Every structure is written in C-alpha cells, then in structure tokens.
Amino acid sequence: MDTHAALYAQGQQRLAYLRAIAPRQSVSLEQKMADNGITRRDFIKWSAAMTAMLALPLPFSNLVAEAAELADRVPLIWLHMAECTGCSESLIRTDSPNLDTLIFDHISLEYHETLMAASGWQAEENLEHALAQYKGRYLLAVEGAIPTANNGAFLTVGCKGHTGLQIVKDAAEGAAAIISVGTCAAFGGVQAAYPNPTGAKGVHEVVDKTVINLGGCPPSEKNIVGTLMYFIMFGKLPALDMFNRPKWAYGARVHDNCERRGRFDAGEFVETFGDQGAKDGYCLYKVGCKGPYTYNNCPTERFNHHTSWPVLAGHGCMGCSEPNFWDDMADFEKPLGRQLLHGIDATADTIGAVILGATVVGIGAHAVASVFAKPLED
Amino acid sequence: MNKRVVIDPITRIEGHLRIEVEVDENNVITKAWSSSTLWRGIEVILKGRTPMDVGLIVQRICGVCTYSHYRCGTEAVENALGMTIPVNAKYLRSLMQSSLYMHDHIVHFYHLHGLDWVDVVSALGADPAKAAQDSLKYTDKPIATGEGELRAVQERVKALVETGKLGPFANAYWGNGTYRFTPEQNLIALSHYLKALEVQRVAAEMLAIFGGKSPHPQSLVVGGVTSVRDMLSPARLQEWKQKHAIVQDFIERAYQADIVMAAEAFGTEASVLGGVNVKSFLCTNDFLMGDGQYLFEQGVIMHGDLANVTDINPDFIKEDVTHAWYQADSAQHPYDGTTVPDYTGFVERETVYGKLPTLDGDGKYSWVKSPRYQDEPVEVGPLSCLLVNYAKGNPIVVDAVNGLLARTGLPIEALFTTLGRTAARMLQTVLVGQASLHTFDALITNLMSDESTFIAPEIDSNKEYVGHAMNEAPRGMLSHWIRIKNGKVENYQAVVPTTWNAGPVDANGKMGPYEASLIGLTLEDPTKPLEVIRIIHSFDPCMACSVHVMDYKKQTLGQFKIDPNGF
Numbered sequence: 001m002d003t004h005a006a007l008y009a010q011g012q013q014r015l016a017y018l019r020a021i022a023p024r025q026s027v028s029l030e031q032k033m034a035d036n037g038i039t040r041r042d043f044i045k046w047s048a049a050m051t052a053m054l055a056l057p058l059p060f061s062n063l064v065a066e067a068a069e070l071a072d073r074v075p076l077i078w079l080h081m082a083e084c085t086g087c088s089e090s091l092i093r094t095d096s097p098n099l100d101t102l103i104f105d106h107i108s109l110e111y112h113e114t115l116m117a118a119s120g121w122q123a124e125e126n127l128e129h130a131l132a133q134y135k136g137r138y139l140l141a142v143e144g145a146i147p148t149a150n151n152g153a154f155l156t157v158g159c160k161g162h163t164g165l166q167i168v169k170d171a172a173e174g175a176a177a178i179i180s181v182g183t184c185a186a187f188g189g190v191q192a193a194y195p196n197p198t199g200a201k202g203v204h205e206v207v208d209k210t211v212i213n214l215g216g217c218p219p220s221e222k223n224i225v226g227t228l229m230y231f232i233m234f235g236k237l238p239a240l241d242m243f244n245r246p247k248w249a250y251g252a253r254v255h256d257n258c259e260r261r262g263r264f265d266a267g268e269f270v271e272t273f274g275d276q277g278a279k280d281g282y283c284l285y286k287v288g289c290k291g292p293y294t295y296n297n298c299p300t301e302r303f304n305h306h307t308s309w310p311v312l313a314g315h316g317c318m319g320c321s322e323p324n325f326w327d328d329m330a331d332f333e334k335p336l337g338r339q340l341l342h343g344i345d346a347t348a349d350t351i352g353a354v355i356l357g358a359t360v361v362g363i364g365a366h367a368v369a370s371v372f373a374k375p376l377e378d
Numbered sequence: 379m380n381k382r383v384v385i386d387p388i389t390r391i392e393g394h395l396r397i398e399v400e401v402d403e404n405n406v407i408t409k410a411w412s413s414s415t416l417w418r419g420i421e422v423i424l425k426g427r428t429p430m431d432v433g434l435i436v437q438r439i440c441g442v443c444t445y446s447h448y449r450c451g452t453e454a455v456e457n458a459l460g461m462t463i464p465v466n467a468k469y470l471r472s473l474m475q476s477s478l479y480m481h482d483h484i485v486h487f488y489h490l491h492g493l494d495w496v497d498v499v500s501a502l503g504a505d506p507a508k509a510a511q512d513s514l515k516y517t518d519k520p521i522a523t524g525e526g527e528l529r530a531v532q533e534r535v536k537a538l539v540e541t542g543k544l545g546p547f548a549n550a551y552w553g554n555g556t557y558r559f560t561p562e563q564n565l566i567a568l569s570h571y572l573k574a575l576e577v578q579r580v581a582a583e584m585l586a587i588f589g590g591k592s593p594h595p596q597s598l599v600v601g602g603v604t605s606v607r608d609m610l611s612p613a614r615l616q617e618w619k620q621k622h623a624i625v626q627d628f629i630e631r632a633y634q635a636d637i638v639m640a641a642e643a644f645g646t647e648a649s650v651l652g653g654v655n656v657k658s659f660l661c662t663n664d665f666l667m668g669d670g671q672y673l674f675e676q677g678v679i680m681h682g683d684l685a686n687v688t689d690i691n692p693d694f695i696k697e698d699v700t701h702a703w704y705q706a707d708s709a710q711h712p713y714d715g716t717t718v719p720d721y722t723g724f725v726e727r728e729t730v731y732g733k734l735p736t737l738d739g740d741g742k743y744s745w746v747k748s749p750r751y752q753d754e755p756v757e758v759g760p761l762s763c764l765l766v767n768y769a770k771g772n773p774i775v776v777d778a779v780n781g782l783l784a785r786t787g788l789p790i791e792a793l794f795t796t797l798g799r800t801a802a803r804m805l806q807t808v809l810v811g812q813a814s815l816h817t818f819d820a821l822i823t824n825l826m827s828d829e830s831t832f833i834a835p836e837i838d839s840n841k842e843y844v845g846h847a848m849n850e851a852p853r854g855m856l857s858h859w860i861r862i863k864n865g866k867v868e869n870y871q872a873v874v875p876t877t878w879n880a881g882p883v884d885a886n887g888k889m890g891p892y893e894a895s896l897i898g899l900t901l902e903d904p905t906k907p908l909e910v911i912r913i914i915h916s917f918d919p920c921m922a923c924s925v926h927v928m929d930y931k932k933q934t935l936g937q938f939k940i941d942p943n944g945f
Binding site: 093155307 | 384385386387388389390391392393394396415416417418419420422423427428430431434435438439440441442444464485489490493498543545546547548549550551575578579582583585586587588589590591592593594595596597599601602603604605606607608610721723724729731734735829830831832834905906907911922
C-alpha cells in the first residue's frame with residue numbers, strides 16, 4: 001500500500017499542477033455533461049470503472065474523475081507513419097457511450113490526420129503550431145512504423161516533403177511523453193517482418209526518449225484511452241514491462257485469464273476448426289493459439305464494448321502484442337510448441353532451444369514465459 | 379501564369395496521399411497529379427510463408443476496409459486449392475461483409491467526407507426550432523434533430539469555439555463559398571456527425587460478433603470460419619440482428635435524409651457537378667442473399683456505354699508503372715508483374731505557398747501503380763457498382779436509383795458527378811443493410827439441417843497452385859492473386875480499388891479517375907483548395923491498400939536504392 005499511497009500523492013500533485021494552468025474553457029465539464037444528458041452519477045460510475053480497468057484501488061476513482069475534468073489541458077498530437085489506420089479505427093470505437101467523446105473533447109486533439117478538418121498546407125500549419133505552442137507539454141502518439149531505409153524516403157508527409165523519420169524525431173523533441181500506439185509503432189509490425197524491405201522500425205529505435213509501447217494489432221480502444229488517462233492523472237509514465245508496455249494492460253498472459261483455460265488444464269482441445277470440440281468451446285492451443293506467450297488483457301476486457309475477442313470467436317490468439325510476432329509466432333494455425341521458442345523476448349536466445357512437443361509441455365511454457373512477466377522496475 | 383498548388387497530407391482518409399494541381403489565371407485546374415507517398419512492401423513479406431497465414435497478413439494492408447483483404451486473401455488461397463467452403467461459412471462471411479459496409483460507409487460520409495459538405499461554424503448561427511422543422515422535409519421520421527437535441531448540439535459546439543481551441547476543427551475552410559447548406563441544414567448534419575459516432579460503434583460490434591473484434595477481425599481460416607459457437611447461439615444471432623436494426627435505422631432515417639438534403643442544397647454548386655471524367659466502370663459479385671444469388675453482380679461499362687455491359691475478363695487487367703516509382707518495360711498482368719522500386723523524389727519549384735518540393739509530373743511521382751482494363755483507366759467503387767447493376771437491369775438497384783432520383787428531382791445524369799458518387803455510396807449502404815437480412819434468414823434456414831463451418835484444406839507440396847479472388851470492398855473491386863509452390867507462397871499480388879482510382883498517368887498519357895476528376899475545376903482560393911479535397915474524398919481514398927508490390931520474377935528487391943541495413 002506504500003506504493004499506492006505514494007502514487008496517490010503523486011496523482012494529487014499532478015492534478016494540482018493541472019488546476020494551476022489557466023483554464024482554456026469557460027464551461028466546466030460538469031456543465032457540459034449536464035448539457036449532454038450525463039449525470040454526475042454516470043460520471044462517477046465511469047470513473048470507478050476506469051479505475052478498476054487501470055488496476056488501481058477504488059479510492060483512486062476520485063483522481064480519475066478529476067483528471068477527466070482537467071484533461072482538456074493536455075494537448076495531443078497523433079502522427080501517422082507506415083500504417084493501416086487500424087489503430088485510429090480502434091480509437092474511434094472507444095466504448096464508454098457518450099462520455100468517451102466528451103473525454104476526447106477534453107483532450108486538445110491538435111493533430112490527427114484521420115479526424116482533422118484541415119488538409120494540406122493548413123494541416124501542416126496546425127502541426128507546426130502545436131509543436132511550438134505546447135513544447136514540452138504535449139502528448140505524442142505515433143501510429144505506424146518508421147521506414148528508415150533509403151534515409152526514410154519510403155514515407156514523406158506534408159507539402160514540405162519531410163520524411164516520416166524526420167517528422168517523428170522533431171515531434172519527439174518537445175513531447176512530454178511518447179506513446180507508440182500499436183505493434184507497428186512499438187516494434188515495427190507487419191512491414192518490419194522478414195525481409196523488412198523498407199527498414200521499418202519502432203519509434204523507440206529512432207528517438208532517444210522513453211516510449212510507451214502499446215502492443216496489439218490494433219490495441220483495444222481501452223488500452224489506448226486508458227494509457228492516455230494514466231499520464232493525465234499522474235503526469236508520468238505507468239509502470240512498464242520489459243518491452244515498455246504498461247503493466248496494467250499487458251501484465252498478465254492471455255492464457256492465464258482465458259475463458260478456455262479450464263479446457264487446457266483438462267486436456268480438452270479443438271483438433272480441427274468446426275469439430276465438436278470447437279462447438280463445445282475447447283482449448284485452441286493445438287490449432288495455433290499463442291495465448292501462452294502473449295501478454296495482454298484481451299480475455300478480460302475483450303474488444304468493441306466487450307463484444308468479443310478472437311478466442312471467443314473460435315480462433316487462436318496470434319500473439320499480436322508481442323515484438324516480432326509476424327515472424328516468431330507464424331504459422332498461426334500451428335502450436336508454437338512445434339517450433340523453437342525464439343523471440344518471446346530478446347533474452348530468449350540464451351535459453352537455448354526450448355522445444356515444446358506435446359501440449360502437456362504447454363505447462364512448461366507457462367513457467368518459462370512467466371519469468372518474463374516480472375517487472376523491470378517497481 | 380499558371381500556379382502550382384500542393385495538398386499534402388490529404389487528411390480524413392486512410393493513409394498518405396498527396397495531390398498537386400496547376401491552375402491558370404482564372405484558377406481553373408489544367409493539370410493534376412495524384413501521389414501516394416508511402417511504400418510498405420507487404421506482398422514481398424508474404425513470400426515463402428504458409429498460405430494459411432496469408433489472410434491475416436494481407437488484412438494488415440488496411441485497417442479501414444479491415445475485413446476485405448482478409449477475406450480476399452483467404453479466398454484466393456481457397457480458389458488456388460480448388461476448395462468450396464460450407465454454406466454456413468459463406469453466409470457468415472457475407473454477414474461480416476455487410477457489417478463492414480454499414481460501419482465503413484457511415485464513418486466515411488460523416489467523419490471523413492462530412493466536413494467537406496458541412497460548415498461547422500455556420501451551424502452556430504442556426505435557429506434550432508427552424509432546423510427541427512426543416513429536417514422533416516427530408517424524411518418524415520428524422521433522428522437526432524428535435525429542437526432540444528439540436529440546441530444541445532449547438533451549445534456544445536459553441537462552448538468549444540468560445541475556448542478558442544477548435545482542436546480537430548481548427549484552421550479549416552469554414553466560410554468557403556462552395557459550402558451550400560443553410561445554417562439550419564449545417565446544424566442537422568452536425569448533429570448527425572455526433573450521433574454517427576455512437577452508431578458506428580454499434581456497427582463495429584456487429585462485425586465483432588462473428589469476427590471476434592473490429593478492426594482486424596480474426597475468425598476466417600482457409601476452409602471456412604471459426605466462429606461456430608457464435609453462429610450456433612440464438613442469443614448471439616439476435617444480438618447481431620438487434621444491432622443491425624439500430625444501424626439500419628440510422629442509415630435510412632439520417633444518412634439517406636442527409637443525402638437528399640445535400641442534393642437539394644448542392645444541386646446548383648458547379649464544383650460538385652463534375653468530377654466523373656473517366657467514364658468506364660467495373661464491379662464484381664458480392665453480398666450473398668441466398669444460394670448463388672448476389673445483391674450486386676459483376677460487369678464492365680466502357681466509355682459510358684450503359685447499353686453494353688460486358689463480363690469481367692481477368693486477363694484484361696494490367697498494371698502500368700510508367701509514372702510510378704518502379705521499373706518495368708511495359709504494362710503487366712498481375713501474374714507476370716515485376717516490381718523494382720525506383721524512387722526519384724521531388725522537384726523544387728514555385729507554388730502558391732512559395733518554393734516547395736513538388737511532384738515530377740514528367741517523370742515518376744507515386745508509389746501507386748496504374749491498373750488498366752484493356753489499356754483503359756477505369757473507376758471502381760459504389761458509383762461503379764450501382765451503374766453496372768443499373769445498366770444490367772438489376773431490379774433492386776434500378777428501383778433504388780429511380781426512387782432516389784424521383785425524391786431529389788435530379789436527372790440520371792446527376793449520377794455522373796461528385797454528388798452522385800457520394801449519393802451512390804449512401805444508396806449502396808441502404809441496399810446492403812436490407813439485403814443482409816436476407817443473408818441472415820438464409821443462414822437460419824440452412825442451420826436447420828447443417829452446422830458445418832469448415833473444411834480442412836490440403837496442400838500437396840509437390841504441386842503448384844494458382845488462384846485469385848475478387849470481392850467488392852467498400853472502396854470498390856478488390857482482387858488478390860496468388861501462386862503457391864512447395865506448399866509456400868511463391869507470388870502474391872493485390873490489385874485494389876484505390877490503385878484503380880488513384881494511379882498516375884499511364885504510358886499512353888491517360889489519367890486515372892482521381893487526376894481526371896479535377897481537370898476543369900475552378901477554385902475559389904487556390905491556397906485553400908476545399909473543392910479539390912471534396913472531390914478526392916468522394917472516392918473514399920485508402921492509400922495503404924493501393925501501395926503494394928510483389929517481385930514475381932525473384933529479382934532482388936532493393937538492389938536499387940534501399941539501404942542494405944534495412945533488411
């Protein structure tokens with residue numbers, strides 16, 4: 001609880017700081033909520049839910065609520081690099097009805113190519129303005145990998161023809177915090193899969209600052225919004241795992257919270273898609289599930305307003321929040337146990353050839369993988 | 379003295395698109411260039427991988443048409459292996475396709491294209507009572523346009539403006555003379571912009587029910603679908619149907635009404651009454667409503683000749699790279715194409731914003747290739763789909779198109795415009811939504827006697843397989859082409875909608891649909907080229923899709939100018 005007490009104090013300090021910044025708006029959040037038919041009670045309920053999702057004790061919900069009210073003081077710049085816009089699509093599905101859009105009204109969204117009204121020269125002006133005006137204070141979110149081959153020429157953005165590489169470096173300079181949204185920005189993603197023809201890299205490989213990595217292809221809307229909220233509340237990065245992923249979201253293996261875990265333990269497996277086991281909800285390990293090697297909150301939070309997640313839909317996890325999963329977790333319909341256990345992380349090489357043959361050895365994989373779940377710092 | 383206008387980034391699209399135009403002394407566009415400024419090389423990455431993983435990888439071409447590539451890649455493999463999947467799997471795939479459309483077209487019209495039509499600042503001066511009354515002109519059952527709701531929307535936006543912090547609405551083209559809605563009409567549309575944010579979430583949930591998540595659903599496999607438990611759950615089926623009702627209601631009572639309203643307000647706005655200058659169109663079969671029965675049927679219209687719709691011949695498709703950043707001797711069929719990157723960069727010149735790097739129109743200037751059908755540029759997308767089916771006499775489409783023309787009082791020629799392209803997308807959404815209920819019923823009927831969802835694929839690693847698949851992605855006809863050898867992907871090619879529409883000039887000097895659509899357009903203020911942005915948005919650009927390559931002939935990719943450290 002000492003850690004929590006310290007964190008709580010830090011959160012309070014942060015809020016005091018945010019309150020001290022001159023308000024940009026004449027109308028309070030409370031007033032706006034009333035205007036939009038959202039009661040204080042709804043708001044408190046939302047704050048409590050958000051607090052639980054961030055794996056914080058309930059007393060923190062006061063901080064969450066207050067942070068939401070102050071959120072408009074944090075400018076957000078969102079850049080698109082080598083990407084498919086799936087992460088932005090995930091963002092727009094953010095799922096607390098009514099309130100989520102309000103929350104986004106209260107983050108000052110200075111630049112986001114998919115959503116902003118201005119185009120071309122005017123859009124570029126908005127970016128330059130925000131970088132200068134909010135230097136040292138803005139949150140930087142990056143979607144997509146950074147092509148670095150050929151001096152970054154595989155991506156240019158803007159009338160001035162700057163490379164994506166240059167734009168990210170410049171924007172990182174004055175950022176209060178940098179968030180790589182999705183596996184491409186975090187680890188290079190699909191374009192960085194072998195043979196990586198464009199030299200695509202994660203943001204953290206091209207800038208000198210700490211970068212929060214939100215793995216996932218795409219990350220769920222909750223993991224994106226929750227991470228923004230954490231920074232706004234505490235003014236610092238959340239506790240991160242060895243790949244700089246927030247532990248509140250990526251601290252547990254998919255396998256550990258899987259609704260089919262009991263089937264795994266009982267040795268009940270889907271042998272082929274559509275068989276009786278598939279109809280009965282058996283474990284998908286033998287048809288390629290990578291849940292035992294993947295850290296994410298998909299089983300508990302699901303996607304699209306808790307509608308579903310791949311395992312519920314009868315398809316194994318493909319490990320999309322892990323670095324290099326396109327190479328290390330393929331073939332996606334075969335158990336990883338058939339292959340060398342390489343690339344769960346950088347140090348996996350030192351384990352040597354950990355070969356998982358039969359499914360029972362999956363338990364062994366559990367133990368091995370759990371080692372990597374230990375926090376780097378706490 | 380002609381002037382160069384540079385627009386980069388074109389925002390409110392998927393991906394990275396640069397448009398440049400040249401205007402004369404009267405600000406009339408005389409030349410236009412369309413360029414994608416990103417190359418990712420995904421098909422290169424597919425090489426040597428198992429065909430079973432193809433769908434999941436090609437899905438990452440695009441997170442907006444997040445299901446189209448997944449399905450197309452999976453079906454290309456099935457086609458190559460000569461498989462027929464279970465009927466239930468076909469229906470589930472079609473339901474997911476419908477769900478994607480209902481989401482994608484709503485988001486495109488309101489959140490991407492909408493701000494080209496709606497002047498947000500003007501809405502602040504509207505009379506909410508009058509707006510509520512006006513909304514009844516376009517449907518007798520409007521959504522989210524009651525006087526109180528409109529007042530709340532207006533006050534909410536006003537409060538934002540008063541902060542001086544417009545966020546995503548900052549520094550746009552408010553007040554431009556080509557915005558033609560009255561303040562009241564702007565307020566109605568603005569209210570729907572906000573309402574659509576809620577509705578699109580529900581539409582995304584529809585896709586997630588059978589897909590596991592959205593974007594990037596994960597329930598297709600070569601041989602069928604995996605979401606058998608969702609299919610067999612009566613609660614799950616009804617969950618889809620309930621969400622469908624919510625979304626379809628919005629489509630018919632808001633989206634449709636707003637297009638009728640736009641037809642009235644913009645019916646005399648010259649800048650949206652051109653924009654269809656490539657008059658050849660093509661589309662493919664999609665949306666299974668029953669055994670072998672598709673909502674939309676394939677066909678080709680060449681040179682505006684609606685009396686002669688021909689069947690698609692895949693052999694007639696070739697890609698030209700004369701002005702694209704690749705090297706090749708001549709136009710090539712997807713099965714024989716080569717791809718060697720040849721990036722030549724920009725050329726400095728004077729523009730309306732001062733000296734800037736600009737596209738080299740005489741040389742190479744885009745990462746997008748130029749697909750041609752019988753050497754001709756062709757437009758694809760909702761407009762093409764409806765025109766082909768209208769010309770073929772598809773009764774569902776004929777009734778829908780005639781109905782819309784009657785309601786708006788517009789002639790058939792109005793379809794061949796920017797406004798028509800935007801209206802066609804709406805009409806397609808209405809029809810897809812309605813047809814999906816037939817798909818749903820067909821699934822229920824089939825479930826009474828059949829629960830199968832999967833047939834195991836078999837690959838003989840001693841055999842070589844070739845196959846392709848086509849479907850109608852939200853932005854138009856999509857085709858994937860695969861060759862399998864030694865049980866692995868040997869070659870892969872995707873010819874995608876935005877490539878058809880956005881490609882540069884070909885060897886014969888023929889412009890693609892984007893570039894051609896801009897010629898002759900007059901700009902009110904060349905430094906604020908809203909008219910160009912509106913026309914380009916009407917195509918619904920999806921650039922990540924269009925930038926794709928595959929080295930069919932095994933040449934070492936990147937012996938050119940790619941840093942070897944990149945590998």
